[in-house]
Amino acid sequence: MSNTTITPQAAPNRRNTELMMLGFAVLVPMLAYANVGLAGDGSLPMGSLIKYGFGLGVFAGIAHLLVRKFAPYADPLLLPLATFLNGMGLMFINRLDLDIVKGIGLGGRHGTAAAGSQLMYSAIGIGLFVGIVVLLKDHRLLQRYTYTFMALALVLLVSPIPFPGDMYGAKIWIRLGPFNFQPGEFTKIVLTIFFAGYLMAKRDALALASRKVMGLYFPRGRDMGPIVVVWLLSILILVFERDLGTSLLFFGLFVVMLYVATERTSWLLFGLFMAIGGAVVVGTLEPHVHDRVAAWLDPLAAYNGSGSVQSEQLAQALFGYGTGGLLGTGLNQGHPTEIGFAARSDFILTTVGEELGLAGMMAIFMVYALLIERGLRTSLAARDPFGKLLAAGLSVTIALQVFVVAGGVTGLIPLTGMTMPFLAQGGSSVITNWALVAILIRISDTARRPAPPAGTFDPGAQVAPRRGSHASGRDGTPAGGTTPPQPSATPADGSSAPDPEALTVAGGVPSAPGGPPPGGSGTPPRPFVPPPNPGGGAPFGPPGQGGSGGPNP
């Protein structure tokens, strides 16, 4: 099973597909804006159509151009899917703003519009996306900072504790003056990078040294340390931050990555039991979690006067789905603000269900499924274990988060305070998710890039001509696109910057993998393809390893 599903040599450049799909991803929300306006006051909302619909399209277009240049072999669906979800999210937030600003359904309280700031955060997110695609030449650079990321993750995890909690008592916010952050969102990427780096180093010990009990391989006691630590950490999050969602997400993420790294099913079972055990104990002891479980078991108890369920949010959400039915009430014709202000954030899916009906819900779920599966496909295609683990972890993060949030607001599982990736209002969330997609784009670009035949380390002879033809076809103008960013990205490499005229040799003649200049991070004009053998001689590994062709961290 070591074959990847994508044959390296046959991988086409799919940038035009991406552009076409991106067109759809921008067009559909724009039509939705028109729908909102026509259903409201009967006129086309040119302002929001241009500002939000077209505006996001412009940002996504810029992102596309830079992907075209810096990650030409990247998966063609990731960017359009993310743009579509972000665009639909903006559209829904803009539509909910209409009601929230007027105070409709909010018992006379008036809210402020959020679509503007969401657009700003989306722009920042796409900026970060672009930054990562342009600056992160190889995802394996991240591996170097495994333990730095661990420290960062710990700091981010405990940071909300001193701050006041939300209405459910969940402490997931850092509040600094006018700015609120949800560090949990950032943590998920940081933690995934750490897990990927850590498991890459330890996977052999975890996979091989085990005892067989009843046909299953169980880890040795001393190897159980890490999983116990993460488990405890999740429980602590649950107890101190009362955040069921983050707790579930991180623990689930770790167990899945552990399973992928070690290929040992026993880890899954082991993790499952630990998760259930922990959830049951905390669910019974911790009153906030207990409340949410009660609301999940009987959402309509909010109305029976027993006081066992305080919030009618979930009940109102269910009413919304029921009213929406198969086809929905139509955009701007439902009453999603019955849920309150949360309609724009945690409960945004309810607006989808009410106004676009089951049809809209299925479409949105399908888009998430596509995003997740494209991420996992990237993981399958990746040729280095770190990339595989990282891509798998990031994809599973999205999957778990979508499941936890959507499951919560549809009453499938107890409600947690998390946001639908890209769709919901929330700066931290949208920025983080764009960064996440950027890393996936980077990994998929590396994975799908045509590789030299195994064992050949002379790219100049075989790879360069084909690349050259791609480069010219891709960039349109000779050399213009290929070279200028290089100096800025790799200042140390200035001396070896290729001759702009030397199009056909742009692939790698100037610097063979074995010989980057001292300083390591210097890259050839074209990022080099790692050999199919994972970890073996990664040319852009950590400094000191680069080019030595050997040490597998």
Add this chain to the structure above:
Amino acid sequence: MNKPLRRVSVFCLILVAALMLRANWVQVVKADDYANNSHNKRAIYEKYSHPRGDFLVEGKPITSSVKTDDKQYEFLRKYEFGPMYAPVTGFISPFVGKNLLESIDDDILSGKDSRLFVRKVLDTVTNKGTRGGNVALTINAKAQEAAYNGLKDKTGAAVAIDPDTGKVLAMVSTPSYDPNVLAQNDRNAVAKAYDGLTLDTNKKRKTPDTNFDPKMPMDNRALRYTYAPGSTFKLITAAAALSTGQFKPDTVPTVPLSGGKLFYPNSNQFLPDSHPAECAGASLQKALELSCNTVFASVGQQVTQEKVKAQADAFGFNNFGKGSQNPLDIPSRAAMSVFPTGLDQGQLMRSSIGQDSVAATPLQMAMVVAGIANNGKVMKPYVVDELRAQNLSVLEKTQPQVAGEAITPEVAQMLQDMMKGVVDNGTGKSAQIPGVTVGGKTGTAQHGENNNKNPYAWFVSYAKGADGKKVAVAVVVEDSDAERNEISGSGLAGPIAKAIMEAVVKK
């Protein structure tokens, strides 16, 4: 690592599939439960998202739906005549429910009725915008206005019925209220108005509700209040007597007077008369004209309790209305009028003149007169003539129904003549209308412990116009501010009855 990766991919797909299944569960399987949950205000918003159908009186709407900027309650219900029609139509409010016809015919008015479905689809397809169906009332606009104007400064009720069909031509209860204040979109204003109008009897209240109008303006007195009918009940006692065949209008019943007074059995208490001298030895006809208590108390005893009760039941006592086997819905449900069983002789004497435990709604007394005026046949009263679709085509027309034959046509004729005598020569002169045959009966019903409260003034009557137009009316006025000795059926209630009758029979 690819084998676990593929498994993880499947796992992620299962997660999404679980979400999809759940979405199907809440949006298809459970959708109707959730959509129609009483706490789901979206159902109410939906109702207000298109114009509600109207009530029609003589083909003209007395309500309307006004489009507002409100996104939740888009169409505002307007009651053009405010308190005048409130006892008929009731109210509908976004916040405090609905009652009477607004509640009973809600499916038609809101457009939910299945008979309106095809039209609704057509309207949607042709983008005309849907609206509710309409409810055409039997009310006579002029009669309603006359009744309301006569009662609006008093506390009381009036009902007018077409004797031939049972159509309710007027139904007024005062003090009334303006349903527009409950129909408005301002939740707080509605809550405040509703609180001021009603008594909250919720046992969970910590302090008793003191903020309410003690006259209960939202109660429909014409349908839901039972009053001692007083002397108007003498019509039923007379009907029972005439039906035995032993009495004729000119029969002089034997009254066991001693010293000019009629004492209760084994008691030194006696039954008073307002005209004791003329009542002594009066014929049945004369006794009705002067409203002699002694004569009718004795007649009741002679006819026997069973027959008086049977006669009352034939007109609808103990028979229709709330709590009986045969609820009287017009279509709003009326309270049951009562003539009890197991009375001793003293109670029978008082019951025969409409006191003691006898109780009747104004609607019931109008039915009695209507039965007499319709030659003995009591028609089932109704207030909804037709249910109409959005385009006013008739979906359903109420057919007049005979509720029962209370008396023979001969007895009915005798009673009509006797009632005419009351208006021509007796206590009911205030209801005379030149050129119109009018028969009536006054009543002044005592109530309260030891009759210490101001009595109820009753007037029941019928009128037959030259062109065959008929109307039967019952008016009751509760203790108004008048001096006690000025309260009489003739003085207070008679002119109101006259005005209603005039509105119907005069051109």
